[in-house]
Amino acid sequence: MGEKEMPQTSRDLEAERARTSFAPTELNVLLRGDAHTVEARHRLLARIAADPLLGEGRLDDSFLSRAERFDKSLARMRRVHELGLPKDEAFVATRLFREGGALDKAGGFGLHTGMFVPTIELLGSDEQRATWLPLARSCAILGAYAQTELAHGTNLARLETTATFDPRSDTFELHSPTVGSIKWWPGGLGKWATHAVVMAQLTTADGKARGQQSFIVQLRDLRTHLPLPGIELGDIGPKMGYDRVDNGFLRLCRVRVPRAHMLCRHAQVRADGSFVLSSDNPRAVYGTMLFIRVYLVEEASLALQHATTIAARYSAVRRQGGAPTGAADGGGETRPPPLERAVLDYQTQQTRLLPLIAAAYAVHFAAGALRVRYDLFRASQDVRTLPDLHATSAALKSFTTSLAASGVETCRLLCGGHGYSHASGLPALYAEFAPSQTYEGDNPVMLLQAARWIVKQLGAGAARQGEGGAARDAPDTRGRSPPDGAARGAAAVLADPGAYLRDAGRAVERASAPYDGSPAELGGSAAAQLCALREAARVLAVRAAAALHAHVRSGGAPYEVAWSERASADLLEAARAHARYLLAACFDAAVVEAHAARAASRATLGALGALRDLHVLSACDEGCARVLLESRYLTPEHTLALRARLLELLPAVRRDAVGLVDAFGLTDLELNSVLGRADGNVYEHMLAWARRSPLNATHVLEGFERHVRPIMGKCTL
Amino acid sequence: MGEKEMPQTSRDLEAERARTSFAPTELNVLLRGDAHTVEARHRLLARIAADPLLGEGRLDDSFLSRAERFDKSLARMRRVHELGLPKDEAFVATRLFREGGALDKAGGFGLHTGMFVPTIELLGSDEQRATWLPLARSCAILGAYAQTELAHGTNLARLETTATFDPRSDTFELHSPTVGSIKWWPGGLGKWATHAVVMAQLTTADGKARGQQSFIVQLRDLRTHLPLPGIELGDIGPKMGYDRVDNGFLRLCRVRVPRAHMLCRHAQVRADGSFVLSSDNPRAVYGTMLFIRVYLVEEASLALQHATTIAARYSAVRRQGGAPTGAADGGGETRPPPLERAVLDYQTQQTRLLPLIAAAYAVHFAAGALRVRYDLFRASQDVRTLPDLHATSAALKSFTTSLAASGVETCRLLCGGHGYSHASGLPALYAEFAPSQTYEGDNPVMLLQAARWIVKQLGAGAARQGEGGAARDAPDTRGRSPPDGAARGAAAVLADPGAYLRDAGRAVERASAPYDGSPAELGGSAAAQLCALREAARVLAVRAAAALHAHVRSGGAPYEVAWSERASADLLEAARAHARYLLAACFDAAVVEAHAARAASRATLGALGALRDLHVLSACDEGCARVLLESRYLTPEHTLALRARLLELLPAVRRDAVGLVDAFGLTDLELNSVLGRADGNVYEHMLAWARRSPLNATHVLEGFERHVRPIMGKCTL
Ligand SMILES: Cc1cc2nc3c(=O)[nH]c(=O)nc-3n(C[C@H](O)[C@H](O)[C@H](O)COP(=O)(O)OP(=O)(O)OC[C@H]3O[C@@H](n4cnc5c(N)ncnc54)[C@H](O)[C@@H]3O)c2cc1C
Ligand SMILES: Cc1cc2nc3c(=O)[nH]c(=O)nc-3n(C[C@H](O)[C@H](O)[C@H](O)COP(=O)(O)OP(=O)(O)OC[C@H]3O[C@@H](n4cnc5c(N)ncnc54)[C@H](O)[C@@H]3O)c2cc1C
Structure with missing residues (x-):
């Protein structure tokens, strides 16, 4: 099989590097800000690369079913936690895998930290922040951000989920009145989250529409993880990507939440049912x-x-074309032809x-x-x-x-x-x-x-x-x-x-x-x-x-x-x-x-x-x-x-x-690509990867015997 | 759940149709050529739609793993055969499913009829045609078209697979001398085909290079479907699409095929080892x-x-935006707002x-x-x-x-x-x-x-x-x-x-x-x-x-x-x-x-x-x-x-x-899309589809208990 010391492709990449007019590591430092950041990044990457669950076989994820991928991704997220990285590094670690591996897309972790927590920070009163943030930050509760509905994404003003205040019970009744009003798309909502910030149209006891407000709604029992009464939720089904995220749907059937669950930094419903806008500038909401x-x-x-x-x-x-074509139909000698053009x-x-x-x-x-x-x-x-x-x-x-x-x-x-x-x-x-x-x-x-x-x-x-x-x-x-x-x-x-x-x-x-x-x-x-x-x-x-x-x-x-x-x-x-x-x-x-x-x-x-x-x-x-x-x-x-x-x-x-x-300084672990390998040894690794493909587990597929064999010799196609 | 007689979306589509300035069925006939063709197409589609395996649940294919999808696709291909459609209709039937459902992408059926058979027709001598075409057309043998190699696609002149003629045994020895020379990509080659047309660089006994020629190579035992000696083959692994096709690789280790297996309409090796170009115009090869x-x-x-x-x-x-926004933060009345803009x-x-x-x-x-x-x-x-x-x-x-x-x-x-x-x-x-x-x-x-x-x-x-x-x-x-x-x-x-x-x-x-x-x-x-x-x-x-x-x-x-x-x-x-x-x-x-x-x-x-x-x-x-x-x-x-x-x-x-x-006249069966439904009833069917998603089979995923539960309450993310 022509086992050479170093394949041509690797030599080609070395030659390219030898020819470069500048030092990529220097440009890398300029891009990343400073040498310290670059080093810290490398140390962290080395630690991750050394971990069996995080550092290996990520290319083989494409052999897995969606359910398996989802599961593996949660396992990796757990491992990042177990590594006990400082908060900052943990964040970097999760980001490292975004493309291809997408660690922070495990379940709803990304949305939890990126949308659920910030929304409480931004829209919660001081008291609400004190109540919810410690729970959320320690992941004692897991949150989704439920804004989009089946029929409305862009035009938020026309969201259809309702929240009606009932002063007698001091609760809001949240409800999905139409099929179109079912919450749809929120990441982590389907199988993972225990809570969600739900955007709904508020109506006060006087029957007046008070615009959209945000409510913290508990979705699942914290012990059993089963959906609470009145709540139907699930995964919205497979998508083009995002296999590792359970984008979910949520249908609320007259679900009651305490008055304190409406995030009330900018607008508040009082116990007597009256509605007050706060003096805080609501435009700060644009912050998130x-x-x-x-x-x-x-x-x-x-x-x-x-x-x-x-x-x-x-x-x-990749060398393809550009050299004399060698022997044609006529008669030529066999001799090593010149290299083709990259x-x-x-x-x-x-x-x-x-x-x-x-x-x-x-x-x-x-x-x-x-x-x-x-x-x-x-x-x-x-x-x-x-x-x-x-x-x-x-x-x-x-x-x-x-x-x-x-x-x-x-x-x-x-x-x-x-x-x-x-x-x-x-x-x-x-x-x-x-x-x-x-x-x-x-x-x-x-x-x-x-x-x-x-x-x-x-x-x-x-x-x-x-x-x-x-x-x-x-x-x-x-x-x-x-x-x-x-x-x-x-x-x-x-x-x-x-x-x-x-x-x-x-x-x-x-x-x-x-x-x-x-x-x-x-x-x-x-x-x-x-x-x-x-x-x-x-x-x-x-x-x-x-x-x-x-x-x-x-x-x-x-x-x-x-x-x-x-x-x-x-x-x-x-x-x-x-x-x-x-x-x-x-x-x-x-x-x-x-x-x-x-x-x-x-x-x-x-x-x-x-x-x-x-x-x-x-x-x-x-x-x-x-x-x-x-x-x-x-x-x-x-x-x-x-x-x-x-x-x-x-x-x-x-x-x-x-x-x-x-100079971008991306490691093979991050790139997760045979073609992008830093050593240029693409073909041998394509072969090794293909050999591991699940369809190759047996020589003869059962489906061949069952479906193809019967029509062999009498096909009309 | 607001169970209306007909959802707004369906009424919208009806209104669009009522407003159309011409008759789409007439334009459909103009597009398809004549009314007869249109009718025949509809009859056939109705037959297919009535079949349980072919006519239903194709949208749910996206819930399946690749192996399951591959299998199901072979089963459908078998069913098309069993329906006993006339040859023409069978061809149309397989084409109908191309996008999304892609029946003719089952295994290598498409390549067999589209590349293997035509290549023999084009490059085979009369004798070779007589030998191989009946076998191929009845699917007694199943063929792939193996041209591309790991290292060469565009530049065919530099394919590396060799075919060396040995006059003593009257055979060609086919060989993959390098990793880059391994055949790569041919559809149906991995798990399905029994034979392949293999393009290789011919060397005659005199040591002269004679350019690329095509050889029929048997890959698998027709009884056991196991690869023959000297042949390594398999699936090249998952791709962006084409789940239903086993694009394959093929490594030949000094595999011998009889001299008669070189397709010889345009060039021939005689028993004595001499090489002759035929008088047939080789440019006709461009035909396929x-x-x-x-x-x-x-x-x-x-x-x-x-x-x-x-x-x-x-x-x-899809109505989104464009209407007065209704009640804002202040106090308004709740009344049915006007329809938004489509x-x-x-x-x-x-x-x-x-x-x-x-x-x-x-x-x-x-x-x-x-x-x-x-x-x-x-x-x-x-x-x-x-x-x-x-x-x-x-x-x-x-x-x-x-x-x-x-x-x-x-x-x-x-x-x-x-x-x-x-x-x-x-x-x-x-x-x-x-x-x-x-x-x-x-x-x-x-x-x-x-x-x-x-x-x-x-x-x-x-x-x-x-x-x-x-x-x-x-x-x-x-x-x-x-x-x-x-x-x-x-x-x-x-x-x-x-x-x-x-x-x-x-x-x-x-x-x-x-x-x-x-x-x-x-x-x-x-x-x-x-x-x-x-x-x-x-x-x-x-x-x-x-x-x-x-x-x-x-x-x-x-x-x-x-x-x-x-x-x-x-x-x-x-x-x-x-x-x-x-x-x-x-x-x-x-x-x-x-x-x-x-x-x-x-x-x-x-x-x-x-x-x-x-x-x-x-x-x-x-x-x-x-x-x-x-x-x-x-x-x-x-x-x-x-x-x-x-x-x-x-x-x-x-x-x-x-x-x-x-006017394109595509049926829901062909479109295979909730959003494209002819009746416009998109939201209810999105919901129904999502409910069937496999992740929704249980309320609580095992991975949640195993990986998420342990870090709840002590997360640092
Ligand atoms: C992977 C993924 C993850 C998501 N995660 C979340 C999440 O965690 N939480 C959540 O709440 N949502 C989430 N969403 C939903 C997402 O926010 C919406 O899909 C997005 O806001 C677009 O809205 P839409 O789907 O209603 O598009 P539409 O508004 O229906 O767009 C349809 C077409 O209409 C056009 N259009 C609409 N309005 C106008 C206008 N005014 N002027 C001109 N053209 C217009 C658009 O450009 C587009 O071409 C997610 C979506 C995806 C795909
Ligand atoms: C789904 C699928 C099914 C396939 N089925 C089969 C099959 O059944 N049988 C089979 O034999 N093969 C099959 N192939 C292989 C396919 O024919 C090749 O991938 C295709 O010919 C492109 O060649 P390549 O991959 O070598 O691309 P390359 O030539 O490596 O292209 C890489 C880049 O270089 C550029 N490039 C290359 N040469 C030149 C040039 N001369 N001038 C300018 N730019 C150039 C290209 O434009 C491209 O941007 C299949 C491929 C796919 C994706």
Whole structure:
């Protein structure tokens, strides 16, 4: 079987690494913030890797049924607990497995810590916090977050679950009045949770509707784990991914909970049945949503890091075509033919893969920037910064999760047939990441929320008025101690993200002056390209707003109808262009800051700079050319130059491709992919994995004897 | 539980149907060719639906493990046999289940009939055909098609499996000399097939390499079904989809097969060891490849039909947002709130969904046109028509399968959270269709093959030279009896698909005259838009060829290196633009023909015409605007007018959306989707399905007691 010392594929990967123009470990430190974090991460990973349950055989999970997978995942979650890791490390440990292995997706643990606990923190009175948080934090009770219903997800105002206050018994009666009102989707709800925060429409004793409130509802007996009377719950059935989560349904049949179970920091029902709104600012409620969106932008980068690591390494070792074809039908000699081309050398492979590596970096820096802004808000609790932060996080969540989801799928396709195998790790990565496009606000809906803010900015005039004014006065981010210098630089971009739109507002009817540099100047200047991206966003915003107002004026349609049914396609494009600009600007600012801070050697900064160039050029190619030709800001010669420059840049980035993904610092344990192996030894491990496949347990399947044998020799197919 | 007579969702769907401007059944007949075919299909479907094994519970397949699903699929295949359907109907029956249920993906039945049998027909001598075909056709032997190896798929010239002729024993010795040479992926090979056609590199007794040849190799004992000596085979492990297929691996250890087992219509090894090429034209070998590509274009339409039917119906019954929000935090009265907006009414939903419905039609007509051309080739066996046919089928296979795959995924996203559930049918549809982007030629590779032909056309001059000349002289397709009138019209488009490029060739350096109509004229004329699509394809072809030649001239790179490493990104774009143009032109020609033939009522033709308009406008929006602004064929006012017209068209198409998908005539059995139900009763059936989920068999999971209970109350997470 040609047992060589080291397979060609491994030698190929070594050669790639030898050729890299910079030190990936250095870039890894720059990405992670500091050397200490990197080391701590490695120590933890080593501990996990050494554990039999956590460290091994995760690729074989795809041999298991859903029930087995669910079970194994719970077992691993228990083991993480048993390891007795400090709280922080335990959190990191659970995150490490997100893609593919997805430890924190075991049952509802992720939702418990990510939604149930924070909701009580945010919406509970001091007393409620004192009661519930210790129970929840120690997992004495296990909670789900039950908001979505069968018939309503996006439009929360129309949730149908009712909560009716009965002053005589001092209880709320929670009820699911229709099939559509059954809670549907909450993670952990089906088989795992003992409690849930349930969103319901409150009616007080006077028969008045009081809007949605949150109630803590006990679902299961804490001793037997059986559902309590009046409660029907279960798993909602198999999904595209998320095998390890029991997304559940919950039907409430006149279930009574004590008055104290309504979370009452912002609104309260008194014993006499009266309803009072508290003085606390209810907009602080947006806090959790923001938190999760920041997290999702980080996830988007991580998904891209995983996928591009796998695709880049495999593309470097996969040799296919490109050499003389050797002997044809005629007669030739048999002699060892020359090596074929690595598929990474095909330009078509590069144009799809390399911009995704760049995007992984861009999204990473944007996530860091967003986190800095979010931390500032948390520290200041200044609600005037919320509109900007809300719009920025909505736009970036939507843009980056869509980008990452399609990017992961592109990486899978880049691996040819083997990308379709679960041994590649890529199908699972896609299936697990895909829903982030939908939950926490369906992406188009989020973009349209950002568009509302955009339209407001246009109308606001250059000087900020009212609520939006705070962002500008926000303390300078550079003063604090954000995760790292690069994120600090990027965060400045997000300090007043609407400034360019407010300027544009004054000039709605005036076209911008055309770009006055030469095509070569534009092609060579990231700064000029960023201006072009911003200009494209501005033009699309102005265009969308004009379309909206024209429909309102001419069509006689109410504003909301014109918005949703006539103008939203343009509005959505405007929001995307805005997000595209912010993302590129964050990457650029991070690179500038890293240079200024001499955060790494020249070689490393050079490689990072080339990647920034590639990202900005790709963004222009995708999002600028047409609109800026239409607005006459650019000429055809300019857009052609942008594209030419993009193609010219590919060979330099290609040379560093393996180094650039090595710099993400993902271990084989995390990647969970035969194709992405750090040692490049893909084929032998594909074979070893396949041999372990359950269908290979016997030579002859029972189904063959039962169903195929009888028709052999008399088939009509 | 609010047990109403008919749920709102069902009433919504009825109202949509009442509002439709034409008769979907009439359009269905136009699509399927004639009323007789439609009826026959319905009779057959009714028979299948009445069968317990075939007709029921297919949605519950997603509750099964892979092994169970594989088994069940074999059982269904057996039942189809037992029904004793005539050969044709059996074929249709197996096809009916392709998506989601995928009957013909049971084991290797699909590959047996689709690849094994045709290969013997094509490459076998008369004697070999007489020996093997009766065995294969009656399924006395079951065959796989074993071409791809672990290390080689695209580049067949470098397959590593060897076949060495030994004149003494009059046998070939087949051998897998490396891990990379192990056959990998062939469907049915793992557990099912008894034989395989194995592609291997032939070496004759004189030590000369004779290129790849095909060998029939018996894999398993026909009595015991155990692998024969020297043969290791098995399943390659779980994949993204294709659970029902045992894609397999095969390692040959010096396995001997008789000399007669080399398929020898085109090349032969004589008993004395000499090697002779036959006089038969070996290019006829392309026949099977062409056949399968035509089939894949049809599949692409079918996948889009399935997905858009589900998404359109669900979007019509899913009401979300858009109504006054009712009572807020303050105090309001409880009264029945007005109905919300159907999500189909959001413009952002329309811009994503409606063009995909149009694309399903476009691809259907293009597939019909391609089949007409293919049948002409089969009838004439005129190899001079092959280059055009090869390029057209490569371009259309690639373009339409990519379009359909991403279209299916878009439809899934359009269904919000529920699209992620297997109850929607959409995740399975995507997983099952996705590989058609990869097999039978990875899409980028196929596009680049089309690009070779494009570059040749440009160089050929307006008058056809040499091999390409035949297509023009091909008998007029209108004389034959193609499937239907619409396909006949479209087939004419493909009669000489390179004419516009050869004209362009003469004018490489000359820019086209700008379009001379007004923006309004362009927006209102499908013909002018088609010209624009063709012009875009021409410009991109000329540009790519120029880039290629520039790299060869200036870079000093050999042609093949310049092609692959410098020019292929542009070449790929040119091929896509060509395919985009052909697709739109086929749709247009089909509509024109249907009008001319009065193939349906005015109302129906009107609806079809609007859909054609939408398709052509979308194609322009996506593929024309930038390039034709760059070439100055269009002005900004023109491209803006195209986009405005596209948006204006949406409401009319939206009104007919449900009718347009009803016209595909897909039954609930075929759709296999709760969301796509013809009766619109989605929520009650989601609930019923979820209740049957295996995790709900017990209230308390064993894993909960074992893994979660022990850490409750002492968790650190
Ligand atoms: C894996 C997963 C886990 C989840 N976990 C939880 C959980 O723990 N707890 C919980 O409560 N929920 C959970 N959910 C539910 C999730 O929050 C919702 O699915 C999500 O909010 C989308 O809402 P929807 O499904 O109602 O989509 P819909 O709103 O029905 O979307 C359907 C289509 O309509 C469009 N649309 C809707 N409204 C508008 C509008 N105003 N303008 C334009 N277009 C519009 C959407 O863009 C989409 O294309 C989960 C979902 C998934 C998939
Ligand atoms: C579900 C499924 C079923 C299959 N069934 C069968 C079967 O029955 N029998 C069988 O023999 N095989 C089968 N195959 C294998 C299939 O035919 C190959 O996977 C396919 O031909 C792609 O080849 P590859 O995997 O080697 O991709 P690769 O060639 O390795 O592709 C990797 C990447 O390199 C790029 N690339 C490769 N060459 C070039 C080039 N010249 N120019 C530019 N880019 C290039 C590709 O575009 C891709 O992005 C099946 C595969 C799948 C997924």
